[in-house]
Amino acid sequence: MTAATPTAGAGPHSYLQERIRWRWIEIAFWLATLAPFFLFPLYLQLASQIAITALFALSLDLILGYAGIVSLGHAAFFGLGAYTAGIISKYGWGEPLSLLVIAAAVAGLVGYAMSFIIARFRHLALIMITLGLGLLLHEAANSAHWLTGGADGLQGVRIWPLLETFKFDLYGRTAYTYSLIVLFLAFLVARRLIHSPFGLSLRGIRENPVRMPAIGAPSRAHIRKIYTISAAMAGVAGALLAETTATVSLEVLSFQRSADVLVILILGGAGRLYGGLLGAIIYMVARDLFSGVNPQYWYFWIGLLLVAVVMLLPNGILGGLAKLASSWRRKPS
Amino acid sequence: MTAPVLATRALAKRFGSLIVAADINFALPQGVRYALIGPNGAGKTTLINLMTGMLRPDGGQIFLGEQEITSLRPAERVRRGLVRTFQINTLFPHLSALEAVTLAVCERRGDAGTWWRRLPGYRDAVDEAYGILSSLNLGHDCYRVTRELAYGQQRLLEIALALATRPKVLLLDEPAAGVPRDESPALFAAISGLSEDITVLFIEHDMSIVFRFATRIIVMVGGRVLVEGAPDEIAADPRVREVYLGQKRHG
Amino acid sequence: MIGPFAGVLFDGFAYGMLLFILSVGLSVTLGMMNFINLAHCSFAMLGGYVTVTLMDRLGWPFFATLPVAFLAGAAASVVLERALFRRLYRASDLDQCLLTIGIVFMSVAGAAYVWGTVQQPVQLPGYLQGSVTFAGISFAVYRLFLIGAALAITIILVAGLEWTRFGAQVRAAVDNQRMARGLGINVDGAFAVTFALGSGLAGLGGALAIAIVGLDPAFAFTYLVYVLIVVSVGGLASIGGSFAAAALLGISDMAGKYYVPELGAFLIYLVMVGLLMWRPAGLFGRR
Numbered sequence: 010m011t012a013a014t015p016t017a018g019a020g021p022h023s024y025l026q027e028r029i030r031w032r033w034i035e036i037a038f039w040l041a042t043l044a045p046f047f048l049f050p051l052y053l054q055l056a057s058q059i060a061i062t063a064l065f066a067l068s069l070d071l072i073l074g075y076a077g078i079v080s081l082g083h084a085a086f087f088g089l090g091a092y093t094a095g096i097i098s099k100y101g102w103g104e105p106l107s108l109l110v111i112a113a114a115v116a117g118l119v120g121y122a123m124s125f126i127i128a129r130f131r132h133l134a135l136i137m138i139t140l141g142l143g144l145l146l147h148e149a150a151n152s153a154h155w156l157t158g159g160a161d162g163l164q165g166v167r168i169w170p171l172l173e174t175f176k177f178d179l180y181g182r183t184a185y186t187y188s189l190i191v192l193f194l195a196f197l198v199a200r201r202l203i204h205s206p207f208g209l210s211l212r213g214i215r216e217n218p219v220r221m222p223a224i225g226a227p228s229r230a231h232i233r234k235i236y237t238i239s240a241a242m243a244g245v246a247g248a249l250l251a252e253t254t255a256t257v258s259l260e261v262l263s264f265q266r267s268a269d270v271l272v273i274l275i276l277g278g279a280g281r282l283y284g285g286l287l288g289a290i291i292y293m294v295a296r297d298l299f300s301g302v303n304p305q306y307w308y309f310w311i312g313l314l315l316v317a318v319v320m321l322l323p324n325g326i327l328g329g330l331a332k333l334a335s336s337w338r339r340k341p342s
Numbered sequence: 343m344t345a346p347v348l349a350t351r352a353l354a355k356r357f358g359s360l361i362v363a364a365d366i367n368f369a370l371p372q373g374v375r376y377a378l379i380g381p382n383g384a385g386k387t388t389l390i391n392l393m394t395g396m397l398r399p400d401g402g403q404i405f406l407g408e409q410e411i412t413s414l415r416p417a418e419r420v421r422r423g424l425v426r427t428f429q430i431n432t433l434f435p436h437l438s439a440l441e442a443v444t445l446a447v448c449e450r451r452g453d454a455g456t457w458w459r460r461l462p463g464y465r466d467a468v469d470e471a472y473g474i475l476s477s478l479n480l481g482h483d484c485y486r487v488t489r490e491l492a493y494g495q496q497r498l499l500e501i502a503l504a505l506a507t508r509p510k511v512l513l514l515d516e517p518a519a520g521v522p523r524d525e526s527p528a529l530f531a532a533i534s535g536l537s538e539d540i541t542v543l544f545i546e547h548d549m550s551i552v553f554r555f556a557t558r559i560i561v562m563v564g565g566r567v568l569v570e571g572a573p574d575e576i577a578a579d580p581r582v583r584e585v586y587l588g589q590k591r592h593g
Numbered sequence: 594m595i596g597p598f599a600g601v602l603f604d605g606f607a608y609g610m611l612l613f614i615l616s617v618g619l620s621v622t623l624g625m626m627n628f629i630n631l632a633h634c635s636f637a638m639l640g641g642y643v644t645v646t647l648m649d650r651l652g653w654p655f656f657a658t659l660p661v662a663f664l665a666g667a668a669a670s671v672v673l674e675r676a677l678f679r680r681l682y683r684a685s686d687l688d689q690c691l692l693t694i695g696i697v698f699m700s701v702a703g704a705a706y707v708w709g710t711v712q713q714p715v716q717l718p719g720y721l722q723g724s725v726t727f728a729g730i731s732f733a734v735y736r737l738f739l740i741g742a743a744l745a746i747t748i749i750l751v752a753g754l755e756w757t758r759f760g761a762q763v764r765a766a767v768d769n770q771r772m773a774r775g776l777g778i779n780v781d782g783a784f785a786v787t788f789a790l791g792s793g794l795a796g797l798g799g800a801l802a803i804a805i806v807g808l809d810p811a812f813a814f815t816y817l818v819y820v821l822i823v824v825s826v827g828g829l830a831s832i833g834g835s836f837a838a839a840a841l842l843g844i845s846d847m848a849g850k851y852y853v854p855e856l857g858a859f860l861i862y863l864v865m866v867g868l869l870m871w872r873p874a875g876l877f878g879r880r
Contacts, residue, residue: 020472021440021468021469021471021472021484021485022462022465022468024440024485025440025444025461025462025468026462029460029461029462073687079686079687079690081690126866126870129870129873130869130873132627132686133623133629133686133824133825133829134825134869134873134874136629136686136690137821137822137825137865137869138866138869138870140818140821141822141862141865141866141869142862142866144818144858144862145859145862145863145866148856148858148859148862149859152855152856152859201457201458201460202457202458204460204461205456205457205458205459205460205461206444206445206448206453206454206455206456206457206459206461206464206467207454207455207456207457208457208461209437209441209444209445209448209454209461210445210448210449210454212434212436212437212441213434213437213442213445216434216435216436216437217432217433217434217435219432220428220432220433220434220503221417222415222416222417222420223394223416223420223425223426223428223432223503224420224425224445224446224449224450224503224504224506224507225417225420225421225425225446225449225450225507226417226445226449226454227417228417230455231454231455234455234457238457268694271691272691275687275691305701305702305705305706305710305810306702306706308698308701308702309698309699309702309703309706311695311698312694312695312696312697312698312699312700312702313695313699314695315691315692315694315695315698316677316692316695316696316699318691319681319684319688319691319692319695320677320680320692323688
């Protein structure tokens with residue numbers, strides 16, 4: 010969110026209001042998300058995948074960008090949501106909206122349980138624990154092929170039409186409309202959360218975890234809360250994937266996916282709410298454009314991009330743009 | 343006789359063979375301004391860390407009023423009114439001063455857990471934060487991001503954050519440390535402006551502040567309390583001179 | 594059951610020794626500068642490929658390639674340290690992770706480009722092949738060699754740390770960096786040398802690893818996880834900790850694969866998470 014320059018005499022209330030109001034560029038962004046219906050009608054399936062990835066990245070932003078928790082295993086919740094939706098549909102209940110809710114609940118519950126561990130550690134121990142828990146879940150799913158289908162993937166996922174009318178087909182119209190609406194609603198929740206006192210305390214934790222207990226803040230409780238919310242949101246994203254593609258493979262729990270969403274968020278800019286969305290668009294579009302290229306070489310360029318972003322553009326694209334904008338504003342007119 | 347607001351009994355802490363606190367006994371009556379002085383490495387900041395719970399003592403007890411708080415977590419002690427500031431600015435670099443103090447106010451009020459209401463909706467909290475900042479002369483600069491504030495202003499923000507928690511006992515760790523000469527009057531005003539309801543213990547090396555504000559001085563050396571007394575007693579005490587103020591050769 | 598168990602124990606211990614050689618460098622540099630270098634196993638991979646190239650293309654004997662593998666790892670680390678890493682010593686954990694993961698990606702792609710994705714075979718010299726039998730158990734000669742090498746390296750490292758002036762500087766810097774600088778110790782210089790040594794050891798480890806676990810471009814990632822487990826469980830800057838953690842990990846992994854193969858790597862991760870929760874600073878860590 011760009012910093013507001015208060016006019017002389019502006020009170021503290023209007024300053025805070027100014028910081029959270031809807032900017033025209035945000036409205037333009039959301040209007041632009043309708044463009045694929047008219048401009049790229051053949052790419053709606055891809056667009057729905059982008060929306061799902063954006064939702065996943067948004068969930069990571071909540072813990073990474075705002076609370077400062079570095080997680081190398083966030084795909085655990087994405088995968089949990091995907092498998093929950095997939096498995097339940099396989100055994101007879103395929104109503105998409107209720108599956109979303111159930112997936113969110115399952116992922117949220119596991120996230121809540123894990124949050125007790127997560128909140129106690131920092132630095133290397135935290136990174137390793139998130140990595141370890143993610144790998145654990147991946148291995149568990151791999152071994153439990155009676156439930157998950159193991160390395161072959163989940164067979165027999167059967168999703169009913171949305172609201173009993175809209176079928177999920179290869180054209181992706183239903184998929185994109187559905188994913189986009191879910192993304193937007195989740196975004197509204199995230200946006201409200203960030204602008205609440207809780208959001209402020211999360212930023213406090215990120216900015217200076219030592220100072221927080223010194224002002225009486227229950228940091229661990231705050232971290233547990235945001236981790237749970239983030240896990241539930243990631244679970245929704247995973248369930249959306251299962252529903253829109255009618256497949257679930259082990260890949261949804263992989264380190265690859267955790268690393269990809271991290272790259273996406275950093276590329277766009279963490280801690281800016283739109284960073285994950287922007288990063289998802291750029292990354293997925295680029296990946297689709299270069300899909301002919303050997304995956305190995307794709308990761309070479311991703312590696313180079315990571316190095317470049319860290320050395321040159323540490324706050325991602327949005328951060329870089331914000332810096333440009335503020336140096337523009339400071340120029341004497 | 344009412345219990346002191348803050349007291350320690352036989353407080354002790356060591357790191358291996360390094361003794362940083364040994365048999366510390368003292369008591370702060372309500373409303374006083376005590377200064378804690380001593381050479382570098384005497385264990386003054388360590389004592390504050392022990393009292394606020396950032397360090398766990400090897401032995402001894404800490405009392406806040408009648409309550410023993412030795413095993414309470416740091417955040418819990420703050421909620422009961424035992425608050426400190428840091429010698430090195432420990433602030434939120436990218437939050438504006440107003441946001442930082444509002445955060446402290448919200449945490450105190452228990453509002454920091456609500457995620458569904460927007461921050462501007464908490465008008466009382468914002469007003470209170472703005473009031474604290476204004477009383478420290480930071481009102482007009484409160485919209486600026488913390489890391490852009492002048493050093494002296496950041497030191498004042500340290501105090502503002504502490505005040506937002508409505509402390510009963512305030513432990514100031516070298517409040518004037520690093521503050522340039524021209525910014526210290528504001529700091530002095532802030533310290534003398536502290537309400538009588540707050541009991542203050544401050545660590546200071548700047549003797550002008552100590553003799554100006556302190557009603558009583560505690561001298562620490564090597565992890566122990568050397569002597570405790572009124573400012574003129576301490577100034578005249580030869581042991582203190584030897585250890586800290588240095589032998590005076592002229593006048 | 595004694596027979597197979599002793600065999601598993603021995604193989605696991607040897608594997609652990611390999612992990613130790615690969616990890617000890619990272620443990621010390623992490624403890625010294627708190628720089629999370631996830632590209633550590635890329636240096637190992639480089640050492641491995643150097644050995645393979647020297648043996649295959651130039652016909653060098655195995656032993657002669659080992660010092661070169663060490664130097665390759667050290668040299669690569671010096672270049673990267675000067676160019677990139679030293680700007681990030683004060684950066685956040687996240688930035689360090691991202692930068693070094695980026696390097697790993699690039700190294701994996703680079704290795705695939707130059708050497709292809711096939712497993713690289715290595716022809717061990719005759720005297721390192723085969724096995725000796727003792728008390729009814731057969732011990733592979735190469736694994737004995739690995740154990741010996743690891744023990745020798747441990748002795749050299751511990752002696753170096755305890756009895757040389759450089760070692761004293763390293764210990765001071767690990768203990769309290771600010772104080773060490775204040776005492777006039779050139780911490781940055783000491784770190785650069787330590788980093789080079791640690792990466793050189795990684796390169797050596799990579800060369801030694803080929804005959805045990807093979808070599809392909811994915812090596813930099815696959816063994817990164819194991820190395821990270823050793824370092825975080827063992828405790829930073831602790832040679833003893835790395836040794837113990839590596840041995841523990843090697844034996845557990847072997848035992849797991851032998852006795853409960855269906856669980857796969859599940860057990861390892863579970864043990865790691867459990868150990869970290871019990872001792873977040875590692876078994877022998879201090880912070």
